[in-house]
Amino acid sequence: MQVAVDGPWSPLLGRLSLAAIPYDNPILVTTFAIVVVLAAVIVGAAFYFGKVGYIWREWITTVDHKKIGVMYIILGLVMLFRGFMDGAMMRTQQLLADGPASPGYLGAQHGYLPPYHFDQIYTAHGTLMLFFAATPLVAGLGNIIIPLQIGARDMAFPYLNATSLWLTMAGAALCMISLFVGEFSNATWVGLMPFSEMPFNPGVGVDYWMWAFQLSSLGTTFNAINMIATIVKMRAPGMSWFRMPVYCWSSLTTNIIGLTIFPVVTVALTMLGIDRYFGTHFFTAGYGGNFMLYINLFWIWGHPEVYFLMLPAFGLFSEIVPTFSNKALFGYATMVAASFSIGGIGWVVWAHHFFTMGMGPQLNGYFSAATMIVGIPTGVKAFNWLFTMYRGRITFATPMLWAIIGLVLLLVGGLTGMMLSASVFDYTVHDSLFVVAHFHCMVLVIGSALFAAVTYWWPKVFGFKLDEVNGRLYYFTFVVASLLVFVPLFYLGFAGVTRRLDYIYNPDLKSLLWVSEGGIGVYFISLFFFLKMLYISLRDQIPAASDSWGTGRTLEWLTHTPVPFYNFAVTPQINSRDELAWRKANGVENVQPTQYVPIHLPNSTAVPFLIGALSAVFGFAITWRIWWLSIASLAAIVIIIIIRSFDKNEGYVLSAEEIARLESRPDLASIIAEQPKRSSLAHVEAI
């Protein structure tokens, strides 16, 4: 029943052999050299400065939601860079391969990327950007901020939280390894059928993609469980549902979506996996396979997924706009209702991704109408942000600048989305660059929100603000670059350029392609300013106040800056929506607790990291069909989980005196500071 594979297979190494290493591809060899040098520098620095133990104890084995969030964000930013490089390569290829007279380099007939390599690049671009850049950035921010905004000490399940992080890292590791050992999928980030099946894709590429996707999905599902349980069960006393910040409401909706959609894509991918490994016929060409079933299941996940990424962005705007308008959010109740409406409607509109399948006019009509309806709650949100700004005292700090451009891009992306939702229009531009431009506009809205949020909450987490001057330069160049790259794509889509083309037949389109390429160049300049901003901020580290922007309204600004690892010394009692604004209005924002009580916190553990590492090994082994290693790593994961369940795992206690000491020295309590080993609870109780 096991599918026989092309090429040699050995019991020890499966399909793996030296031929899997792409020595002859100069692009990959150069990339490998750069990665090795960077890794050597980072690891070398860790050893040189004696930080290896610190990194293991404080970061890799941590279950603290803030550190986990920071690691998610680091992963997201690194993968954003790699995804950007993939995108840059694609735009350059299309520019160079324009017209039959265009020259070919490096073995390509036109441009510099042969089709097989180009296909892997756009597949990797989509996969990386969605699962390993956007999702970790969204998850990371939620991880850091939500417990602080609801006054909790940590997430509901800290151990599960760490496991989610390391599973996501494992998926990212598989994607990175695929660069240098074997190949990545060339079947698009969606995984088109029957193209992804064995007869058409006998290599390991699709398997790498499938397992990376599965691991990331598992991490996201666990994260969703954690977030929902945290928001439902762990709000501080007095924080009733309607006193909760809108970002938490958005995250609740987001994670309900996440919890319910990822199982569907898990099933779709598992069916593909069974087809590829065991020879079943879910999506094969023949034996009754049904390609559109995959597409149907995939987009049941795929459409709500975009709301999974977008709703947190909306929630972030709902935090930033009121703060920098120094005014409460307009229309709290309608914002909450709009979030749930978007979530609910977003769940029932998936077939607009395949209007052209041929379901018929009734179904196309239903899906068109339902898709258009989602514009109503989205519009409610956009107007609420505008009404919040109206008659507010606006500060144009960098986060506010990002939020404003996000609203503008939402308008452009949203309107083009409304155009696409009409199935008759969609028939003319389905799978063209018009669609690509539309969703990249939406992605830029998410990106704006994420950059705004990282800048906004950076001082809370690290104790100093990011440099404003270079932050603005980064912002302006990024916005200009985005417009230059994506606006031409709308025109190109109308001109008939379909997606995923490694060669463009019409040389008259050259000028638009040049504009797009110019945008790529400006992106590189913005990257320079981003790095310069980080460098200057880290060099100067000008201490920020507890309420770093001066106009904070929500609970997280009540903690010290940088936020201590235990969040609040004493759990706050909530009196109102926008608790900090209420306290400021009543003159009590500086009142500290008079008495401390001991705090019980969970221990660090190496198990989540081990689960992640073993999952990466499992993913690699099963991709290469190294059966013994697959079984061994899977068994090891199960055994570790079982063994860990026998660990009493009582955590440790921070005594009241210890807390008093840390409260007077916030720099000792920050998440960067190294903490001494504290006795476990069991030990304390034994006394």
Next chain:
Amino acid sequence: MSTHYDPLEHPEVQQGSAGRYLAAFVASAALMGGAYYASTQKLPLVEFAATAAVLSLAALVSQLFLFFGLNASQAQIWKSISLFLAIPLFIVTIGLTVWAFSSLYARTMPMDGMLMSGQPTLLQ
């Protein structure tokens, strides 16, 4: 975690009741047995499908209240709310998929079902 409490005092442990569980078993077994009996009666398809659906739904509901113990009490309310918010998704996933594919099959494979063994299927 300051005050010590006996885990066995927790409401979800205390909610267990032999009477309710036995009732759940009897109800579900009887309802599914009834559905099986209906299947032996050679009813027309639509009638049988409706009967079996009602009986199975009743079995599911009895399990929700009698086995899982879902209700509006403080210990169970969030489970109940979460389930009821998820139920529309189950219906929509299967319902819209079936609608879309039966329409697709009708438009793209009109002769199908007549050439084959002639068995009617779930989609028709």
Next chain:
Amino acid sequence: MATNYAKAEPSALWNPSADEHDPISARTYGFWLYLLSDALIFTSLFASYAVLDNPSNAAGGPLAAGAINVSHGLLQTFIILASVLAYSLATVSMKNGNKAGLTLGIILAMVLGGAFLYISGADLWALAAQGNGPTRSAFLSIFFTLLLTHGLHIVIGLLWMVIMLVQISVFGFTKDVVGRLLNLRLFWQFQATIWVCVYFYVYLLGGAV
């Protein structure tokens, strides 16, 4: 295991006694959320089943009527419901602090679960042996996948029961052990609920057409 913390007075701004949250409720709620996602896995499988239960997806092979044994299905239904009853009654023993009753109930649940697997496995094996295995057609692929996914849940449940038997004897009724037993009860009841859906969808409807 009691610890004595100073009781500070809650004021309008800070609430020192607020750290006591109920870990068992959080645990079972989180597990319930997981079960909802599991229900969506089965929903997708049912949706796929509805699509593939069609002569054009049968590649000349059997559809449901040719693949199932309706009376075996009924027997399996009774057995799995009895297994859930056994485990649930075991948790009633736990409520009364009765370790022996709990252990006995779990073992009975395991035996019945094993019986279910045996009948199901034998039927599927026979089907495959006559040439109608999961690689025969798309319909048979989804048929086997749906039934085996449910069966996998039973296998995991049985493994979990073994581990709990060990933990009950080693640790007794700690909050972790009690929380896990409650989760296992939810899991076991859940898979029986799913089975009712499978029985209805595959056996009753499939056998009727």
